[in-house]
Amino acid sequence: MVESSKHTSELFWEDGRSRLHIRSRFMMESLQDKALIQSTYTDKEVQILPDTHLVHLGGASIIDRGRAALEPLLEEIVAARKRQQIVLSVGGGARERHTYALGIDLGLPTGGLATLGWMICEQNAVMLYHLLARHRAIQVPYLHFEMLPVYLREGSLPIVMSMPNYFLWEHPSRRGRVPMHRPDTGAMLLAEVLTTRSCIYVKDVDGLYAEDPKKNPSAEFISRIKVAELAERNLNDLPIERAVLEVLQVARNRKEIQIVNGLKPGALTRALDGEPVGTVIHQ
């Protein structure tokens, strides 16, 4: 049985030709009414790519290390791709930071910095594509995400650019001007909206520590932590962007993410097989 529809296709002019409407549950609403907003919640959103892993390669932590780090890692990814559906995303890194530092010095606004940072991320995606082309990589601009199922089905290895397209519309931050929606956040947003099977951040650390392990080698390792608790701890440094945690807190689909060490052979493969190898951050 189909429930009585909340929307129709009926058009009508309000009060003798003032506004032309389509009848729907949102008709004439400001869309700001709190009860109306709440009524749109569901935890049963459509499953878009539920069998696909999203693997994000850090910019500074992986790509900037060049061949030494990337070659073994990509071999591992190519091997895993034979068994698993994987979409690769990629961060910016040192040139992204340089861009922001220079841009801030010149007085550019946050939206300008976000527009510029995007291009560095694109460079890394281009390099990754050329490294993996012989393994059927394909670079997918976000406007072509509708092609992902085709690419995955025919055995391709899609590479997306996860710097989200906020550009000039990046939100100004309370402090400073570094854009808050950077590649880690884009990866989280993609994993959430595409309802992927996992969201794995490949970085150059095993995961989270209670303190910076480079400063205190006996710092306690955190293998699993609630995102709310992590936000509360307000750690001075994190291997992922803070906005990732904000998104994770309100996520409907991708309710946990994992940070793994891409410099340790086999770690990513084990994570793809569902093993907790690094730090899992969950809702």
Added chain:
Amino acid sequence: MEPKKIGTVYSGLSLNQADTAYFDDQGEEISIMPSVNVIKIGGQSIMDRGRSGLYPLLDEIVANKSTHKMILGTGGGTRSRHVYSVAMDLGMPTGVIARLGTLISHQNAKILHMLMCKHGGVFVLRDSFEHLALYLHAGCIPIIEGMPPYEIYERPARGGRIPESRTDTGIYLLGEVLGARSVIFAKDEDGLYTEDPKKNPKAEFIPKISVSELIRRDLNDLVVERKVLELMQNARHVRQLQIINALKPGTLTRALNGEHVGTIIYAD
């Protein structure tokens, strides 16, 4: 296996580090287009009225062309509401809903462009923004779609699934990043009321209010997207915006001349 480093003060630092000079503003942020006025043409409030609502307003805009530089942005309106309603029913996530809504404000921008072409209206794609200065210098009126470009990168909404960043947000952020002279939301009510005046005619008019006060009041319904209030608190340039009743002849002109004719919301 050390990462290759570029020698700036920040290169070795994580961008996430909370307490570092990295996050501090250094010097003043530039105003890219300090003389431009960014005007939102409401979707449901103006566009969906068709000829009777839109034509007089466009005439007024054209009449102001020689005195004021203007960029027009468009809202969505009833078609956005309809597609949101259908998409929600089908279980779509916020990001997909934002992508669908973008196409409606895009439609409205193209409609506006067709109407304004003869007066120098020029439709501007987001990645042609570097042409804005040229268009304005040539006396054109750039027209943009109001939705921000986030689409599937839109954050999941905190309450339901209606995207929090819609056309008010997109147009406000454009004004802010350009360091615009003013941001004006042309709607069909005199401004902000304690409740939706269309639902409760006794709702009280609020001529001027600070963002913090508005957030504190936590009104159940609002004429402006809540995201805009959030963003205004961090704004460097556009610290206030005005919501006006553009159906009243002359109101937009007075607002462009700097008069207080509707509701002014300001960051404190």
